[in-house]
Amino acid sequence: MAALMPPEWAPQDWLWIGFPHLADEWPGWLEPAQEQIAAFASAVAESGQPVRLLVRDEANEARARSLVSAKVTLEQRVYGDVWLRDTGPLVVFEGDGTRAARRFGFNGWGGKYLMPGDQEIGAELARDAGLAVTSTAMILEGGAVDGDGTGLVATTQQCLLNPNRNPQMSREAIEAQLAAQLGFTHVLWLGDGLINDHTDGHVDNLARFVGPNRLVVPQATGKDDPNAAIYADATARAEAFGVDVVRIPSPGLMLRDGAIEPASYVNFAITSHLVVVPTFGSPHDADGVAAIAALFPDRATIGLPGEAVLAGGGGFHCASQQMPALARRN
Numbered sequence: 325m326a327a328l329m330p331p332e333w334a335p336q337d338w339l340w341i342g343f344p345h346l347a348d349e350w351p352g353w354l355e356p357a358q359e360q361i362a363a364f365a366s367a368v369a370e371s372g373q374p375v376r377l378l379v380r381d382e383a384n385e386a387r388a389r390s391l392v393s394a395k396v397t398l399e400q401r402v403y404g405d406v407w408l409r410d411t412g413p414l415v416v417f418e419g420d421g422t423r424a425a426r427r428f429g430f431n432g433w434g435g436k437y438l439m440p441g442d443q444e445i446g447a448e449l450a451r452d453a454g455l456a457v458t459s460t461a462m463i464l465e466g467g468a469v470d471g472d473g474t475g476l477v478a479t480t481q482q483c484l485l486n487p488n489r490n491p492q493m494s495r496e497a498i499e500a501q502l503a504a505q506l507g508f509t510h511v512l513w514l515g516d517g518l519i520n521d522h523t524d525g526h527v528d529n530l531a532r533f534v535g536p537n538r539l540v541v542p543q544a545t546g547k548d549d550p551n552a553a554i555y556a557d558a559t560a561r562a563e564a565f566g567v568d569v570v571r572i573p574s575p576g577l578m579l580r581d582g583a584i585e586p587a588s589y590v591n592f593a594i595t596s597h598l599v600v601v602p603t604f605g606s607p608h609d610a611d612g613v614a615a616i617a618a619l620f621p622d623r624a625t626i627g628l629p630g631e632a633v634l635a636g637g638g639g640f641h642c643a644s645q646q647m648p649a650l651a652r653r654n
Contacts, residue, residue, distance in 0.1 A: 327416040327424065328507030331473035331533060332594040333620075335649035338374035339595055340449060341365050342406030342643050343388050345380040346439075349405065349636050356632035361406070362391035363628050364593070364600055364640050369395035371598040371624065378403060378445075401448070404439020407638050409528065410465030411442045412645035413450035413457070416506060423650060425450035425457045426505050428464035433523050434488030453647065462501045463489040467526040467642055469508065472533040477508035478562070482516045482525030489524075512539075512565050514558045518586035519550050522637040529588045529639070531558050534619045539567050542574035542590060545608050549576050550584045572615035575606035580635065587631075591639030592616055595646070597623050602630025602639045 341364065344350055344357045362377075369375040370393055377392060378401045379385040385398050392398075403411065410433070413425035427446050432438035450457045468484055471477040483489070484498055493501075495513075502508040517525020531541045541559050544552035551574065562569050578587040585604075589612035592601040599620050603609040609627060617625035630639050 326503075326507050327418050327505070328473070328475065329414060329416045329426075329471055330648045331471060332646060333534070334473065336373060336596045336646040337649045338376055338647050339368055339593075340408050340412055340645045340647070341368075341375060341377050342403060342408045343377055343379045343384060344406050344633075344636060345384045346404065350632075353632045353635035357636055358387060359391060360629055360633050361643060362388060364643070365396045366393035367600060367626060367628065368593075368595050368598055369393050371595065373596045373598070378406075378408070401445060402441035403445045404442045405437060406636070407467070407642045408445070408645040409467040409642045410523070411445050412466065413446045413453075413455065414466050414506065415450075415455065415646075415648050417648070421650070423455055423648065425455040427457055427459045428505070429461050430465065431463050431489070433465065434486060436522065458505070460501060460505055462493065462498070465523065465526065466645065467523060467528040469502070469506070470527050470532050471506070471508055472536050472538070474536050475507055475509040476512065476533075476537060476567075477502060477506070477510070478512040478514060478531055478533065478539060479527050480514045480517050480525040480530065483523065483527070486524050512562060512567060514561050516554050516557070518554065518588060519584050521586040526642075528641050529586055529591050530554070531562065532590050532592070534570065537567055538570060540570050540572055540590060540616070540619065542588065543571040545574045545576040549574055570619065573608045573611045575604050575608055575612065578604055578606060585634060587634060588639070589613070589616060591630075591641045593640045593644050594620070595623075596649075599623060599625040600640050601625065601627045602633065603627040604631045604634065605629075
């Protein structure tokens with residue numbers, strides 16, 4: 325039996341989260357971004373799930389400790405960016421039910437953001453957790469794929485077929501690697517990701533599975549929603565593939581210094597007891613959180629401010645990576 329990456333809603337042993345530390349990556353936003361990540365870590369820890377918050381050095385450890393719940397564990401690690409969804413280990417269940425880690429190549433999101441430690445942190449975390457690590461040369465970030473636990477995965481053509489990732493690989497070759505390494509045997513190819521997404525259109529900012537064959541896609545709010553056509557295209561592709569699509573509100577047009585922000589409630593983090601949704605000061609925040617809460621009746625859902633985190637290029641889902649629990653497999 326082949327290995328399979330479990331869905332995010334499966335039970336988790338703990339959650340890794342990255343703590344922002346690079347002022348150059350968060351110009352004018354570092355301290356509020358730290359506060360928002362700390363609030364995220366504390367909420368998950370207080371819900372009853374262990375959290376391992378990665379900090380870069382002693383100064384950042386002191387800063388983090390001043391912000392987080394006593395229930396949050398701090399670990400000093402060498403890493404650049406905080407986006408552990410992309411640089412952390414992707415954990416699968418092998419055919420015998422044991423856990424193992426998969427590590428793909430990482431080139432700084434298409435060569436744009438190469439920082440010390442980001443190519444090594446995934447294998448380091450996996451090995452320290454006692455996981456065997458299998459590496460493959462194909463470039464892949466964890467936020468570029470989202471699976472439903474049955475072998476079905478969603479991704480975007482903008483990212484996985486981008487020439488800045490794997491120009492030597494065909495679509496069929498990429499699909500073969502997704503199947504061999506992660507157990508994704510059916511690939512739903514969506515088109516583009518959100519406008520101005522630094523990751524070249526990661527799917528975890530556009531569409532997420534919330535159950536087997538059930539995908540959440542934003543619905544445009546207002547005639548000026550810049551991603552209206554992208555949402556409509558993703559919905560049409562998913563429905564044509566036979567996927568059940570659930571629409572939730574978009575934050576609408578969000579600007580920072582006159583530029584369109586890739587703000588998305590879809591970048592929520594699913595943990596064992598809690599779903600955490602980023603909010604942005606949009607008039608649609610409450611409706612977005614409520615729509616996601618309705619999809620997870622088995623756990624609490626909260627909205628937490630995420631606009632400062634977004635200033636660095638991501639959200640709560642991007643900054644975290646879960647360790648699936650061995651207890652049972654959903």
